[in-house]
Amino acid sequence: MESTAARKPRRSAGGKAGTTGTKRAGRTTAKKAPDTDPELVQLLTPEGERVQHADYDKYVAGITPEELRGLYRDMVLTRRFDAEATALQRQGELGLWASLLGQEAAQIGSGRATREDDYVFPTYREHGVAWCRGVDPTNLLGMFRGVNHGGWDPNSNNFHLYTIVIGSQTLHATGYAMGVAKDGADSAVIAYFGDGASSQGDVAESFTFAAVYNAPVVFFCQNNQWAISEPTEKQTRVPLYQRAQGFGFPGVRVDGNDVLACLAVTKWALERARNGEGPTLVEAFTYRMGAHTTSDDPSRYRHDDERAAWEAKDPILRLRRHLESANHTDEGFFAELEAESEALGKRVREVVRAMPDPDRFAIFENVYADGHALVDEERAQFAAYQASFADAEGGK
Amino acid sequence: MESTAARKPRRSAGGKAGTTGTKRAGRTTAKKAPDTDPELVQLLTPEGERVQHADYDKYVAGITPEELRGLYRDMVLTRRFDAEATALQRQGELGLWASLLGQEAAQIGSGRATREDDYVFPTYREHGVAWCRGVDPTNLLGMFRGVNHGGWDPNSNNFHLYTIVIGSQTLHATGYAMGVAKDGADSAVIAYFGDGASSQGDVAESFTFAAVYNAPVVFFCQNNQWAISEPTEKQTRVPLYQRAQGFGFPGVRVDGNDVLACLAVTKWALERARNGEGPTLVEAFTYRMGAHTTSDDPSRYRHDDERAAWEAKDPILRLRRHLESANHTDEGFFAELEAESEALGKRVREVVRAMPDPDRFAIFENVYADGHALVDEERAQFAAYQASFADAEGGK
Amino acid sequence: MAAEKMALAKAINESLRRALDADPKVLVMGEDVGKLGGVFRVTDGLQKDFGESRVIDTPLAESGIVGTAIGLALRGYRPVVEIQFDGFVFPAYDQIVTQLAKMHARSLGKVKLPVVVRIPYGGGIGAVEHHSESPESLFAHVSGLKVVSPSNASDAYWMMQQAIQSDDPVIFFEPKRRYWDKAEVNTEAIPGPLHGARVVREGTDLTLAAYGPMVKLCQEVAAAAAEEGRSLEVLDLRSVSPLDFDAIQASVEKTRRLVVVHEAPVFFGSGAEIAARITERCFYHLEAPVLRVGGYHAPYPPARLEEEYLPDLDRVLDAVDRSLAY
Amino acid sequence: MAAEKMALAKAINESLRRALDADPKVLVMGEDVGKLGGVFRVTDGLQKDFGESRVIDTPLAESGIVGTAIGLALRGYRPVVEIQFDGFVFPAYDQIVTQLAKMHARSLGKVKLPVVVRIPYGGGIGAVEHHSESPESLFAHVSGLKVVSPSNASDAYWMMQQAIQSDDPVIFFEPKRRYWDKAEVNTEAIPGPLHGARVVREGTDLTLAAYGPMVKLCQEVAAAAAEEGRSLEVLDLRSVSPLDFDAIQASVEKTRRLVVVHEAPVFFGSGAEIAARITERCFYHLEAPVLRVGGYHAPYPPARLEEEYLPDLDRVLDAVDRSLAY
Numbered sequence A, B: 001m002e003s004t005a006a007r008k009p010r011r012s013a014g015g016k017a018g019t020t021g022t023k024r025a026g027r028t029t030a031k032k033a034p035d036t037d038p039e040l041v042q043l044l045t046p047e048g049e050r051v052q053h054a055d056y057d058k059y060v061a062g063i064t065p066e067e068l069r070g071l072y073r074d075m076v077l078t079r080r081f082d083a084e085a086t087a088l089q090r091q092g093e094l095g096l097w098a099s100l101l102g103q104e105a106a107q108i109g110s111g112r113a114t115r116e117d118d119y120v121f122p123t124y125r126e127h128g129v130a131w132c133r134g135v136d137p138t139n140l141l142g143m144f145r146g147v148n149h150g151g152w153d154p155n156s157n158n159f160h161l162y163t164i165v166i167g168s169q170t171l172h173a174t175g176y177a178m179g180v181a182k183d184g185a186d187s188a189v190i191a192y193f194g195d196g197a198s199s200q201g202d203v204a205e206s207f208t209f210a211a212v213y214n215a216p217v218v219f220f221c222q223n224n225q226w227a228i229s230e231p232t233e234k235q236t237r238v239p240l241y242q243r244a245q246g247f248g249f250p251g252v253r254v255d256g257n258d259v260l261a262c263l264a265v266t267k268w269a270l271e272r273a274r275n276g277e278g279p280t281l282v283e284a285f286t287y288r289m290g291a292h293t294t295s296d297d298p299s300r301y302r303h304d305d306e307r308a309a310w311e312a313k314d315p316i317l318r319l320r321r322h323l324e325s326a327n328h329t330d331e332g333f334f335a336e337l338e339a340e341s342e343a344l345g346k347r348v349r350e351v352v353r354a355m356p357d358p359d360r361f362a363i364f365e366n367v368y369a370d371g372h373a374l375v376d377e378e379r380a381q382f383a384a385y386q387a388s389f390a391d392a393e394g395g396k
Numbered sequence C, D: 001m002a003a004e005k006m007a008l009a010k011a012i013n014e015s016l017r018r019a020l021d022a023d024p025k026v027l028v029m030g031e032d033v034g035k036l037g038g039v040f041r042v043t044d045g046l047q048k049d050f051g052e053s054r055v056i057d058t059p060l061a062e063s064g065i066v067g068t069a070i071g072l073a074l075r076g077y078r079p080v081v082e083i084q085f086d087g088f089v090f091p092a093y094d095q096i097v098t099q100l101a102k103m104h105a106r107s108l109g110k111v112k113l114p115v116v117v118r119i120p121y122g123g124g125i126g127a128v129e130h131h132s133e134s135p136e137s138l139f140a141h142v143s144g145l146k147v148v149s150p151s152n153a154s155d156a157y158w159m160m161q162q163a164i165q166s167d168d169p170v171i172f173f174e175p176k177r178r179y180w181d182k183a184e185v186n187t188e189a190i191p192g193p194l195h196g197a198r199v200v201r202e203g204t205d206l207t208l209a210a211y212g213p214m215v216k217l218c219q220e221v222a223a224a225a226a227e228e229g230r231s232l233e234v235l236d237l238r239s240v241s242p243l244d245f246d247a248i249q250a251s252v253e254k255t256r257r258l259v260v261v262h263e264a265p266v267f268f269g270s271g272a273e274i275a276a277r278i279t280e281r282c283f284y285h286l287e288a289p290v291l292r293v294g295g296y297h298a299p300y301p302p303a304r305l306e307e308e309y310l311p312d313l314d315r316v317l318d319a320v321d322r323s324l325a326y
């Protein structure tokens, strides 16, 4: 079998001149990277033990217990918010919800690595990143409730709207980053996308543009192992972080359930961007603990034991173990957080339930910035049509 | 400057765990690979000297003087045909011509590596490959004359139609190869594309599909340094052959002006495909000696000295030197070839000049295989309209 | 059992199953079509029965799906590809328009591309953005493609059979909000022509023409109008390219009035083409201009507004009134 | 000199130059737009004068071009992107339809996307496949986009100024076969509204409506018809979305007859929308159905057949005769 070399295709300097990668590579699996994978950057083991990493330690060297507690709080509140949204969907208050369960570390770690002037381009699942950016979580719910397609001002928090068309936001991020570079600013841009998205042509094109223009952008791929029902093997046969190299910039695989590692690696990548060193691909190796969305039924395509294995690597538990073993917390902290969590849940419920349906004339709003004769005409016809009912009713 | 490492980003096994490629990679140039580039597979030096290559020699080990002369003949006749077509365009017989001047070795070497049952998906410039496949060269001229959009039956020679929309044929090739694999056949497929095309999303998607399905397809990129006026730096900052690795299959850079190396490397890649080892990327490093097409004026964007440097590496001259120094030829051979060349030129001129305009009703032919009511209706109206002139004229 | 009551989604499933069974060259491809059976379960169980080589979960790349389907068709296969939702067909648009639609003509008829592109389309299911659109006009304008849309389970079954048998590329728009509607499907019937319209209710005062999800609505409208003493004829067009103008003309010559209903935006929608051509064909018959009821020139709205956006009973009746008022 | 005779391509060049000069946020992007100045030289000399950071040669990837232009617009830039030929816009279609067109609405008006997409379009230049198409319908059907097409150098200059100043995405179709046609351009004039039609020849017997490359043809038709004693009014529509229905209506109320001419295929073309709406607006005025002259439902043919495919003097006159015969 020629696949031994293939399983670790990159690092061996061997092979013939003029050939990259493995010759004779049969199929290899990109999915189940063991925890001991030397390619996986990890700073906290699943047991919460802090392990050293020559390259990335420095990015979290000065982190204070308070900051660690902050990361923990972020993850707990994000998860609570997420659970609340899932519940609200079940109650019929939302039409759909895309849960981030299991991906809290990838999102909070990377989100907290960003600076205020950085710009974030999310998919539809980056509730934790939104949290870090200061977007009111209830604003995220409008599109899932069906009252809008995006309920926040992207420029208030430098957090772009959720994008549903898979992969397309990576190009927007790259363009934005090209603009940052033109402005001579030292901000950076980060684009989120999934393992499934890695197959889209747009993502490859964004790599090309980012490389050619040396754009200050970080491509942050949350490889949560699944694109709806498709495992990562349906998208790639080698680890995704390796994709970057062939476009001329570095790729890193980080333990996506290790908030510290995600923070460190993203900081490194954002710093590269700021320093004019161009794009970086970060693959956060994590797991979608829940269904794809509330419409999905994962029991049709995956085994429970897979999920169970990942439960042992839970990002929140991991940091809690670390905090506890380091004596960074006390009971009060957890109790307070629980209360805060409850309060958040309550607020989310209240806000959502009170969220009004949009005015029907909103259909015609903001179709154009400068107006359009046909929209005006149709709005007027619509108004007359609506009024005809009022008249009819009035006439009765 | 951090770019030293970046210029040879791949082979060094160094770098930190979890990182591929060069960290801190600044811009690097993908363009001017020196002849001494260890990554470039070469079997014949520009001076025609046969150099050994541990990995690829075996693919041309048994090559006979006759076969070598055959390659020479192919290149000379292809060049002659190409020159004739350029001349015919100047005379107004063709609307446009895309010359392959300078790319004869890449095309003849790779084309001669294919087996009859293999299938070829060209761009619009693969006149040399068409030659190897046995397509009558005059058939290539119809679309450039404007009498059709593709004047041959792709299945007669397993040579698909020329494709103008950049990159799209790489997906057709991949799909075709998936079909070959489903059929359990041991044929292979080869898709041609350019350095510019490497930026298209379709090409990346074809890499993904080919890798995931382990399709028996060879991606043959003729990097002729230019996409119309854009140098390769506008498409990539690392050598293109490296693109493959991140998709999980090998990439090789071959001297595209060395017909023997192109033959050997393509044979190797096709054999991989036949053996169920999946896709391969071959980057043939060559040069577009002429204009992009007859509509183009390269003096607007590139210097003559670049061209001059490449003239010294001419693929035909190189093989001629080799043949001569090995005493594989005599004056008779060259004289005969010159006569054959003349005859080809004459035939091409005659056929093209006699090529009739298509019947006007051809507009409505082959729009659908099974017919379409509207096409029938419009054809009838068109006929009536045409007839009205005949009537009018007849009536006079 | 030849005749059975089944949901529209199930009818397509059965039709795909029959095609996979009958012809080893038929393939089903798309995102999540395998184990999951598609997000609407239209391909449910097919991979289990026909294997991963016939029912193929693809990478998440629509251009790649259609582009490789073209290659497979060139190799002699008959791929039926699924686009997960209407709004996600656009990454494949280039392959569809420049390659799939034109390759037969480009080859002077030498190659055939029997590819079916299945697209669940239309609104009314309370979905998020990009999941409720009706882009059929964008395909009908493109020669080389055929565009059809069944309105009921029986047509879904048979039109899928015919689409797969067709040597031309067929864009098969499935009315997703009717997926769960049941109807009798006779799997031994002899179907009418794929591109022929059908009178689903006869009438004398006005013709309602629709396809896909709007046929049911038009039938409801006709029933409501009947209570008011008006006799509406309802035409299920079934095919958007070609359009069965003869059938529309025949109906309009009788009723002298036509209202076209579709979910797609009216501006440059199929109602425009129908209105233009029928007005030309029936200029002296029409008592009123052809009226159109459809979406507005605005993005498909958030779910809570979709009822305002979509044609409904009142809006169609309003158009009927306006037409009859001429 | 404020007024100067210049070719249409040159007028666009001058307009881009003026915009680049006036606003540091304006960018020009596309394949070969830099040193080469574009395959039609429309951007000739701009990179030399404004630098590589303002006039950007992009990778060969249309989706990437439009997608990054969106990002640049979000950052405050005003990109003017070039698609090299009509037939190559489709790889960018997804970004245009699902992102560029909808992002303003999606953001409830919070973000604006002042992106101009320049597309040299139409036939008549003897080109190979994909270089002669007229896909404007495929953009007009999509809300959120504005679609315009100048017919002459002066409009080209001013409409480009206005398109760049617009906060909406504008698809700017350039009639490539008129690139070399010269006209007076007054760079100090006060232009009319971007989306208003213009009567370019007054007449009483019938209205010819066209835009882009077909306006000149219609003027020739009107001249020829005048010799036969018929007075045709010619409308240069200038904008395809929105369409200036008021102007068409005003003309048709006078002439009572309308023929619409475009190169794009008739089926689902802009003539359909115009016919449908004008028939509705002018039902009692029209003496004849609105007739359409355009391309057939067939791929744009090889160059040696394009004269048969494209509307020409005879075909338009034939339609005029048919209309007048009612």
Ligand SMILES: Cc1ncc(C[n+]2csc(CCOP(=O)(O)OP(=O)(O)O)c2C)c(N)n1
Pocket: A123, A125, A164, A165, A166, A193, A194, A195, A196, A197, A198, A224, A226, A227, A228, A288, A292, C031, C060, C062, C084, C088, C091
């Ligand atoms: C272009 C496009 N095609 C298909 C879809 C439907 N779809 C929504 S999410 C999804 C899977 C995405 O997987 P991945 O990128 O791994 O992200 P994840 O959902 O796992 O976060 C698919 C196929 C879409 N939204 N856009």
Ligand SMILES: Cc1ncc(C[n+]2csc(CCOP(=O)(O)OP(=O)(O)O)c2C)c(N)n1
Pocket: B123, B125, B164, B165, B166, B193, B194, B195, B196, B197, B198, B224, B226, B227, B228, B288, B292, D031, D060, D062, D084, D088, D091
């Ligand atoms: C999708 C698309 N965009 C643009 C073009 C216009 N165009 C034709 S050839 C070409 C350059 C191609 O460069 P490359 O891929 O390097 O191939 P080469 O011409 O050098 O053989 C361009 C931009 C096209 N044909 N298709």
Ligand SMILES: [Mg+2]
Pocket: A194, A195, A196, A222, A223, A224, A225, A226, A227, A228
């Ligand atoms: Mg995923």
Ligand SMILES: [Mg+2]
Pocket: B194, B195, B196, B222, B223, B224, B225, B226, B227, B228
């Ligand atoms: Mg090239």
